[in-house]
Amino acid sequence: MTLATMTISIATLLTLLAAFSVALVNRWYGEHFSSAVECRKVMEADGQEHDHYSFTASRSNTFIGHTVGRAYIAFAAVRYDHLMRKHRPATSV
Known part of the structure; x- marks a missing residue:
């Protein structure tokens, strides 16, 4: 795995984690x-x-x-x- 591929993969995972966290906060707190x-x-x-x-x-x-x-x-x-x-x-x- 090259450095660029790993960087893109990590950035994608962090973006998905942030979106999931925002969705949970909106659901819990309204x-x-x-x-x-x-x-x-x-x-x-x-x-x-x-x-x-x-x-x-x-x-x-x-x-x-x-x-x-x-x-x-x-x-x-x-x-x-x-x-x-x-x-x-x-x-x-």
Whole structure:
């Protein structure tokens, strides 16, 4: 076995071990916080199509959910607000 093959094999095993560990931690401790932005195409009554965005966030009643989750959701909400300002339709005067 060459050095390159052994290095690739060890790196692959370590990656699989890390992925397995993350999966176990997620299963044991659950989801502490999450946020999502969804975009839908909406057809109006006059036949015009536009994008409709929605923001959803949740956090669990845990220490991580209250601390890190609160900060994560606050940053996600700021990003959503910037997205809404950028995609705001032009209003006619």
